[in-house]
Amino acid sequence: MSPLQGCLLLSAALFSVGLVIALARSNAILVLLGIELMLNAANLNFIAFWRFHSGAAPATGVIFVLFAIAVAAAEAAVGLALVIALYRHQKNLRLQEATRLRG
Amino acid sequence: MLGSGILQGLLVTAKNFVGSFHDPARYTTLEYPEVKPALPEAYRNFPFLVCDNATDPLGTLRCVACQICEKECPPQCIYIEKSRDKKPDATGKPQIYPAVFAIDTSVCMSCQICVEVCPFDAIKMDQVFEVATTDRYAALLLDRGQLTKPNTYFHTIHPTEAAEVDARLAADRQAAEEKARVAALAKAKAPAAPQAPAAPVAKRDQTPESAP
């Protein structure tokens, strides 16, 4: 198994764990954290390809990850603000109960 | 401007830092066990009993077990038992003496009221403050023997007050002798006359012992 394959498998596994957390847990914060984990898995891929795959421009992978981290930060900020707003409305963080917008 | 107050404060602390090295007014710590504090003469701690003769402390106690201090003590830390017999006091007059005189220093609050009410100048305030002990009960209950200290000691700790007391006592004694002499003369003159009452001891209710 080449290093690239190892990295990709690690990334896939991390993505799956993130997915499981996001799907199975009902707490909004945990769901958000699961999504962050999935983002991290994607970033892992960028770095893996940048490092172990020839042909890419020298810094593209790194720059992609930097952008992704920045976007993730923005996403987390907004997401947690939503969590707090959600909490203020229904006094808990159970996403199943956040159905007010359903028609 | 923001920060000027803070800078002013920093200046004060810096001044104190430097001052603590050369200015005794800014460095007031006494390193206690090595350097003993200079106690003012008025300093009071726990009471002690005055005796006139250091060689026979219990025999020359001024206390006549009148129990006024026991009664007046606010926290009631004094316990006195009168003797059944009488012993001659310093003037040679037979007096009741305290068979038991105990002060519970764990209760005593050093208020000095016993000293103020004592008509005999028998109880005074001590200056020993290093009274720490590992025993909470027996060691803090001082008995007659532990409480008794000679008049010379009283002179070393409260010289002014002791001199006054001695002068007053000497005057009292002289007056008593004078009176006794007069009474003896009168008795000689009128053998049938009834026995004169013993010279009343100077009441000191209105003259606190520290009056100028």
Added chain:
Amino acid sequence: MIAAALTTDSFLERLPVLARDTVTGRLPESWRWMAGSLLEIIAILAGFGLLFAYLTLAERKILGRIQNRPGPNRTGWFGLLQPFADGVKALTKEDVVPAGADRVLHFLAPVVLVAVSLLGFAVLPFGRHLVAVELDTAVLYFFAAGTATELAVFMAGWASHNKYSLLAAMRALAQLISYELPLLLSVVPVVLVAGTLSTTKIVAAQGGWSLGFVPHWHVFTPWGAAGFVLFMVAALAESNRSPFDLPEAESELIAGHLTEYSGFKYALFFMAEYFGMCALSGMAVTLFLGGWGAPLAQLEWIPSYAWFTAKLLVLLLGFIWIRATLPRLRLDQLMKFAWKFLVPLTLLNLANAAGWSLTAGWTGPLQLVRWAVALALVAVPFVVLGRTLSAGSAPRTYRFA
């Protein structure tokens, strides 16, 4: 110049490196790197461990003198053995863990804190030849390494199962989020002007003297002076020192996140606080005070690490002095101070530094203009923002009946 060249690489200067090489030289080739690193780690641990020990003593002594009392002076000559007595006491004291505590986190918090607070030392250039790890991204590494400290404080506060500790944990989080920003932003101008994130290169960029006696330290430029002050203020907050010691505010929260700690764990917290203080002061020396550079060319014969240590000690004394003087801020004031005062000032300072480096070519009278503009860019916002910050609170005059 020749004399300088001779003295800058004197025997004393190279002594620590020589000592390391003598030891590692006896080892087989493949072990040398590992052994060298290990030696560096031991040297840093021993050096700063000793500094920590005597800093606690110095703090108590200086605080004592400022407060007109002697400070600890019973253990050993002038109390010199006090830190060791304290250490023995901390080691032998009972380790109490509250019944409801999260035992794992309660144990991990001090360990993580000490470990993390030590990481920053790796990239500090203590001397001309003394830097444990040469990193291209050293400054970034330093601040990344420091981020976990407040996380550990949070762990301690939360795991203690104590309401005061929990309040302290919340305060610690709020404080970190607020002060990480000005701390980083006050460093950016230096990176901008020096054009590098490497600490050694930043120190090298501050070498040399103008007019023969003014060193090219960043603190001697308008933006650098402002940046230095801003950095130190944020560093005070980051290391939880008075007047920003809210997480362990003694008069309000008993001991905050430390309330339920005793014995050696408590000592570890203490140690981490001082390590953090040393690391941040070391960074300030590196970024603004010319690192290991001597203030005068004539003094270059003194080894560079001595200069670094001297500057470090001066900053640490400043920490102690401030602690002895100032009252504590309240949480909302702390936040207001960070967001409404420090952050705008650091941003303006960044612009100021950018302007400074753009106008580097100006000479003659233009140079004066450059200084005037830069000074104005520091002073005017300070006065204006300071006025708005302290609006509504001023000394009052009183009437008498």
Added chain:
Amino acid sequence: MTFTFLILAVIILGSALAAALRPNLIHCALLLVVSWLGVAGFYLWAGAEFVAFAQVLVYVGALSMVVLFAVLLTRQSRAELRVDAPETRRAVWAVIAGVAVSGVIGAAVFATKWDPAPVTAPEVTVRGLGLELMGAHAAALLLLGVLLTAALLGAVVLAAPDRPEKEEKS
């Protein structure tokens, strides 16, 4: 495949899995911090120093704080930190989805013929990175700045208490 990589993989996956299973919200958050640190370690191992430190700064330094803050702000008692275990049905479906995703990706990874990996990491200096960001990706950088500002403002607006409602309550 080096020993370091394996250890990092164990840290990343182990803590993420543990986070998926722990009932305590704070523990989950802290375990995920460990996972993020592992990812940073991975970047370091791969030679992307700058990204690794950025990851630590953003995730451990900022994100974890915000998450913990949110946890504490939305906590009503200590007991409430204990989140219910996932419902079995949801959990089973989630695991099936997760396994399916990794299965597909894994199969693709093994099916693809990869070029041999370069021996050394591509040389990326901070200076080079900065030049590239300001050069080729300047537009993206600007957009990112706008996005972050917008996110900041949006977060403030979302999280700020609705004043009328608060007055109603009190």
Added chain:
Amino acid sequence: MNATPLANPSSGAHVRSVPGDLPGDLMEVSMGPHHPSTHGVFRMIVTLDGETIVRLKPVFGYLHRNHEKLAENTSYLGSMPYTDRLDYLNSMTNNWAYARAVEQLAGIAVPERAEYVRVILAELTRLLNHTCLAGFLMQDCGCSGTPLMYAFREREKILDLFESLSGSRMMCNYQRFGGCRVDPSAAWLAAAQQLVDGYGPFLDEFEALLTGNEILLARTQGVGRLSAALAINAGVTGPMLRATGVNYDLRKVDGYGVYPRFQFRIPLGEHGDVYDRYMIRILEMRESLAILRQALAGLPAGPIMNPAAKLRGFRPKAGEAYGRIEGPKGEIGFHLVSDGGPNPWRYHVRAPSFINLTILEDLCLGHTVADAVIILGSIDIVLGEVDR
């Protein structure tokens, strides 16, 4: 983690397990009785929303010693040393207030020299109390001991004076019915004069250290505002009351003792916040210095005790009396009812600390924990007097 079980786990919904009627976001913290800033064994049950106080319940009585009932079973003289222990910082003024009550009850006149000495000692006590308070308050604000140590450095000098006069530093037991126990010597008066001369520079230094400090201004201004109306309704007295702008000082109102002979001013605040309370005390200290200078200069010769006063077997005629003076913390008064016996039939203390403390919750609501600490500090309580 030792989690409390959910109140109703079967319902599936999250049910709050916070006891009582607390809304979910609130936290109840019990500050004290062992807390660094409660000035003794005092307890505040604080309900917090975040760090903001929404409810505050003071709990006291941990230092209750049955003072009033003890006094009803002790001779009039025997209560004097107990009054030392009410507000143990201010034994001289406590003594004086009690002596005044008994003197009114029994109609004992006090010689002029004794009145002067009482004024001197009361103003020294005021200096002592306000200096300590300033130090404690700054400690509550988070200063690492420095102002407190400076305050204590000066306080020690006053205590030295008390000790050399009365024999004890804090439990002076100095006043007697009809005068004072000891006549101050010329040397003592010279020492007092020296202290008074040195106190102004100390106050200047203390103010330089802190009064203009931006952090202190931000911490104390606008915090714990007390309105004049509430202060009057609650019976608040002393610097607390004057900080709200109410001109009420017993030294002027009653003009007891020889106070009318001295020139001094009453500083008044406007906002009634912590800063005003702090500054009023600083300014009062300067006025006290003025009084002390005048009193030391005008001290007449003569007896220190009324020769007609009895020490032992003291039995005032039946009746009642209320003696009050302006103590450093406010109006300290003793209400005595005599049935002609050797003990008072009823003995009541109007303790300023206790009455000033009643408005604590009103001051603290809406402020943070950190403010509660300094508000409590600015009220200036001594638990010996609160609990009695």
